[in-house]
Amino acid sequence: MSDNKPQGLGTMAVHAGQVPDPTTNARAVPIYATTSYVFNDTDHAANLFSLAEFGNVYSRIMNPTNDVLEKRLAAMDGGAAALSFASGQSATMAALLTICHSGQNFLSSTSLYGGTWTLFTQTLKNLGVEVRFFEKPEQIAELADANTRCVFFESIGNPKNDVPDFKKITDAAHAQGLPALCDNTVMTPILLRPIEHGVDIVIYSTTKFIGGHGVHVGGAVIDSAKFPWADNPKRWPEFCAPSPSYHGIVFEEALRPMGNIAYILHMRTHWLRDTGAAMSPFASFLTLQGLETLHLRMPRHCENALAVATFLEAHDRVEWVNYPGLQSHSHYEMAKKYLRSGTGAILGFGIKGGEAAGKKFINHVKLASHLANIGDAKTLVIHPASTTHQQLTPEEQTKAGVSPEYIRVSVGIEDAADIIADLDQALQASR
Numbered sequence: 175m176s177d178n179k180p181q182g183l184g185t186m187a188v189h190a191g192q193v194p195d196p197t198t199n200a201r202a203v204p205i206y207a208t209t210s211y212v213f214n215d216t217d218h219a220a221n222l223f224s225l226a227e228f229g230n231v232y233s234r235i236m237n238p239t240n241d242v243l244e245k246r247l248a249a250m251d252g253g254a255a256a257l258s259f260a261s262g263q264s265a266t267m268a269a270l271l272t273i274c275h276s277g278q279n280f281l282s283s284t285s286l287y288g289g290t291w292t293l294f295t296q297t298l299k300n301l302g303v304e305v306r307f308f309e310k311p312e313q314i315a316e317l318a319d320a321n322t323r324c325v326f327f328e329s330i331g332n333p334k335n336d337v338p339d340f341k342k343i344t345d346a347a348h349a350q351g352l353p354a355l356c357d358n359t360v361m362t363p364i365l366l367r368p369i370e371h372g373v374d375i376v377i378y379s380t381t382k383f384i385g386g387h388g389v390h391v392g393g394a395v396i397d398s399a400k401f402p403w404a405d406n407p408k409r410w411p412e413f414c415a416p417s418p419s420y421h422g423i424v425f426e427e428a429l430r431p432m433g434n435i436a437y438i439l440h441m442r443t444h445w446l447r448d449t450g451a452a453m454s455p456f457a458s459f460l461t462l463q464g465l466e467t468l469h470l471r472m473p474r475h476c477e478n479a480l481a482v483a484t485f486l487e488a489h490d491r492v493e494w495v496n497y498p499g500l501q502s503h504s505h506y507e508m509a510k511k512y513l514r515s516g517t518g519a520i521l522g523f524g525i526k527g528g529e530a531a532g533k534k535f536i537n538h539v540k541l542a543s544h545l546a547n548i549g550d551a552k553t554l555v556i557h558p559a560s561t562t563h564q565q566l567t568p569e570e571q572t573k574a575g576v577s578p579e580y581i582r583v584s585v586g587i588e589d590a591a592d593i594i595a596d597l598d599q600a601l602q603a604s605r
């Protein structure tokens with residue numbers, strides 16, 4: 175087999191970014207439980223600190239276990255480099271605040287995970303960074319001004335389940351000279367590779383499907399290395415002007431021989447260094463264990479979700495079902511266009527009898543777990559209006575697709591018949 179032949183996603187999920195440990199020949203990725211790394215001599219130490227040479231210094235900024243995860247995620251998404259974080263939230267925050275500063279703004283779709291909504295509308299607002307929401311890609315040109323820094327959206331809104339028109343959004347962002355940032359947590363690179371549709375920066379909560387077993391919290395940012403920062407150096411001084419915290423290095427120029435990776439390297443050497451939101455190597459190891467089977471789990475998640483959605487749509491206790499794999503979904507055609515490998519595992523449904531019936535339903539599930547997560551191998555249920563999206567106003571909840579009768583199901587990889595039997599008995603009990 176030629177070394178240059180591109181590998182399939184399944185092979186990358188198992189192998190990318192790793193060779194057996196050169197010192198011990200260990201086949202599995204070792205957990206490098208070390209805070210720091212010995213310098214060869216004082217010159218070596220000085221070179222590492224000044225970025226004249228690359229290497230391990232301190233685990234707040236880099237770690238060899240995390241390095242395998244970062245290389246694997248970058249390879250699977252078709253990116254050039256990645257950076258792991260302590261959580262999905264810290265990854266989103268880093269991705270934005272590397273380029274959005276006080277007095278500036280960014281554009282975001284309204285269809286967002288509740289935690290991202292509050293991050294944008296409250297915490298970032300308090301830091302002087304304004305979010306401007308758009309419902310349609312056509313609004314991007316109207317909303318952008320000289321202080322706009324990027325366009326953010328989710329690859330499939332959690333929990334609204336709307337499928338964005340990637341090409342229209344990324345084209346509209348690029349027409350304004352802005353990078354497009356996409357949270358691809360709900361799809362994963364197995365179902366959708368946003369970079370192939372023009373996205374510049376991909377963000378993950380690895381807590382969900384990528385880890386897949388509900389055993390760690392983590393996040394990652396992937397840089398496509400496609401956004402041309404150097405085309406407009408005045409607009410992007412972060413990368414194109416001397417960095418005061420690295421003896422005046424111009425990141426874009428210094429890194430050019432290694433590729434267009436100024437954004438992700440800047441994030442590591444500034445944001446991660448200074449905020450310390452690093453992923454632990456133990457979490458990274460667990461994430462890698464999950465990632466090795468992502469290509470097997472995601473098709474099963476999708477198959478089960480479609481079976482559950484079809485069952486719910488025919489149920490007399492159900493008002494409506496929101497799953498983009500169903501022909502009745504308003505984004506079915508968009509899903510067919512972009513989500514060719516499957517429409518994911520997240521579905522919503524409106525229960526007859528509203529919030530009261532919803533509570534009864536949730537209190538009666540047995541196999542499914544009632545908890546605040548998605549993307550576990552186990553089936554999970556929640557009532558977003560009173561939990562994940564509780565902090566949003568009723569108007570904001572409507573924009574995010576959350577109504578009082580909405581029940582979200584993250585369909586697991588158990589046997590579909592058992593999931594359906596459990597939901598059915600809970601629906602009967604909701605009367």
Ligand code: PLP
Nearest residue numbers: 261262263287332359379381392
């Ligand atoms: N993005 C999406 C789509 C999510 O669903 C979540 C969490 O539910 C996050 C980001 C935040 O990730 P974390 O909980 O790992 O911080």
